[in-house]
Amino acid sequence: MDKIEMTTPLVEMDGDEMTRILWKMIKDELLLPFIDLKTEYYDLGLKHRNDTDDRVTVDSAEATKKYGVAVKCATITPNAARVKEYDLKEMWKSPNGTIRAILDGTVFRAPILVKGIDPNVKTWKKPITIARHAYGDVYKAAEMKIPGAGKVELVYTKPDGTEERELIHEFKGPGVIQGQHNINASIESFAHSCFKYALDTKQDLWFSSKDTISKKYDHTFKDIFQDLYDNEYKDAFEKAGITYFYTLIDDAVARVMKSEGGFIWACKNYDGDVMSDMISSAFGSLAMMTSVLVSPSGVYEYEAAHGTVQRHYYKHLNGEDTSTNSVATIFAWTGALRKRGELDKLSKLMEFADNMEKACISTIEKGKMTKDLALITELSDVKVLNSEDFIKAIRAEYEEMTGA
Numbered sequence: 172m173d174k175i176e177m178t179t180p181l182v183e184m185d186g187d188e189m190t191r192i193l194w195k196m197i198k199d200e201l202l203l204p205f206i207d208l209k210t211e212y213y214d215l216g217l218k219h220r221n222d223t224d225d226r227v228t229v230d231s232a233e234a235t236k237k238y239g240v241a242v243k244c245a246t247i248t249p250n251a252a253r254v255k256e257y258d259l260k261e262m263w264k265s266p267n268g269t270i271r272a273i274l275d276g277t278v279f280r281a282p283i284l285v286k287g288i289d290p291n292v293k294t295w296k297k298p299i300t301i302a303r304h305a306y307g308d309v310y311k312a313a314e315m316k317i318p319g320a321g322k323v324e325l326v327y328t329k330p331d332g333t334e335e336r337e338l339i340h341e342f343k344g345p346g347v348i349q350g351q352h353n354i355n356a357s358i359e360s361f362a363h364s365c366f367k368y369a370l371d372t373k374q375d376l377w378f379s380s381k382d383t384i385s386k387k388y389d390h391t392f393k394d395i396f397q398d399l400y401d402n403e404y405k406d407a408f409e410k411a412g413i414t415y416f417y418t419l420i421d422d423a424v425a426r427v428m429k430s431e432g433g434f435i436w437a438c439k440n441y442d443g444d445v446m447s448d449m450i451s452s453a454f455g456s457l458a459m460m461t462s463v464l465v466s467p468s469g470v471y472e473y474e475a476a477h478g479t480v481q482r483h484y485y486k487h488l489n490g491e492d493t494s495t496n497s498v499a500t501i502f503a504w505t506g507a508l509r510k511r512g513e514l515d516k517l518s519k520l521m522e523f524a525d526n527m528e529k530a531c532i533s534t535i536e537k538g539k540m541t542k543d544l545a546l547i548t549e550l551s552d553v554k555v556l557n558s559e560d561f562i563k564a565i566r567a568e569y570e571e572m573t574g575a
């Protein structure tokens with residue numbers, strides 16, 4: 172059988188630990204036998220990041236800007252223990268943070284649904300995608316402990332030296348204060364990424380904040396989304412048959428719990444932090460959560476939402492069998508390949524991505540799965556496979572399904 176052709180390379184960002192082991196297995200078993208795979212390879216494994224003074228991370232992000240689509244393996248974000256373990260020159264920054272800063276993107280996380288692993292919320296039938304704004308608010312706040320009586324004000328000093336002031340509180344005794352900020356340009360980028368991704372995936376977009384209480388801060392977010400929608404996206408949304416919908420965060424939470432799913436929920440930074448963990452745990456498993464970074468200019472980087480699965484890697488190094496779930500990493504590849512196929516008008520590549528995803532889902536639905544899923548499934552006749560055999564089972568399913 173002829174291999175499926177590609178015209179433009181994917182930017183391939185290799186990573187660390189157990190996911191690096193899975194990465195190679197996925198390429199060898201599920202991609203290279205079927206696709207004439209073209210990638211521009213960047214090794215973001217911690218050793219190579221250290222060897223290149225982290226230049227490789229920046230280069231991979233620049234390449235993503237150039238080609239438009241990347242696929243990334245999970246990577247270690249160094250902490251003190253990792254500096255020792257890998258004898259690092261420095262505590263290098265989180266690669267995801269570096270890449271996100273260069274692409275100015277928004278992260279969209281969505282669960283992969285399979286029959287037999289049912290969401291804890293009974294009404295959820297389709298995935299709920301969370302988009303989290305990744306700049307500012309409480310994450311870049313200045314804070315003070317106020318020891319006792321005194322006046323606290325917000326002061327804005329203009330370039331000409333004049334000031335504008337707003338009283339925060341006249342303290343009678345001890346307390347605390349916090350100063351938050353955000354930037355219109357960042358909110359606009361966030362909104363563009365959300366509107367683009369909604370059009371891309373043909374899903375409704377919800378955005379929520381607390382503008383009734385925060386009449387200037389949160390209201391600015393609401394206004395920026397509404398202005399962009401009215402001026403740039405309304406026609407395209409109507410044509411695509413999808414809607415943009417703003418509501419208060421508490422109303423959004425209530426509606427989400429009663430919904431069927433199948434939409435994108437855009438959240439401010441803190442709301443997104445909290446809600447994404449709520450959504451992912453209620454859907455079942457971190458190992459079944461996909462993640463894509465979308466830049467306002469329409470550049471895409473696909474990955475799994477989970478980390479490098481360190482505990483499994485140490486078992487693997489000890490020669491013990493592992494049962495690590497590769498589904499989210501496979502979906503990172505298929506997401507990237509489908510997007511590449513769409514941009515380059517390669518219908519066979521898009522079809523491959525669809526079929527490989529179907530093969531993953533039907534393998535699990537037939538009861539063949541990794542241990543993490545076996546622990547939570549409703550299916551009764553279950554066969555727990557090790558990391559490698561699970562990937563081989565997906566390959567067999569793909570070949571049976573497509574006659575490849």
Ligand code: NAP
Pocket residue numbers: 244245246247248249267457458474475476477478479480481482483494495496497543
């Ligand atoms: P993790 O790799 O997500 O794993 C945490 C635990 O979740 C695992 O020990 C495992 O539970 C379970 N798990 C996660 N993915 C799984 C999978 N595919 N199959 C089966 N079980 C899975 O998080 P971590 O151990 O806290 O972090 C390890 C490293 O990953 C850290 O160095 C961190 O910096 C990095 N990290 C990277 C990214 C990224 O690149 N996007 C994201 C998060 C973390 P059991 O051990 O109970 O089986």
Ligand code: MG
Pocket residue numbers: 444445448
């Ligand atoms: Mg969090």
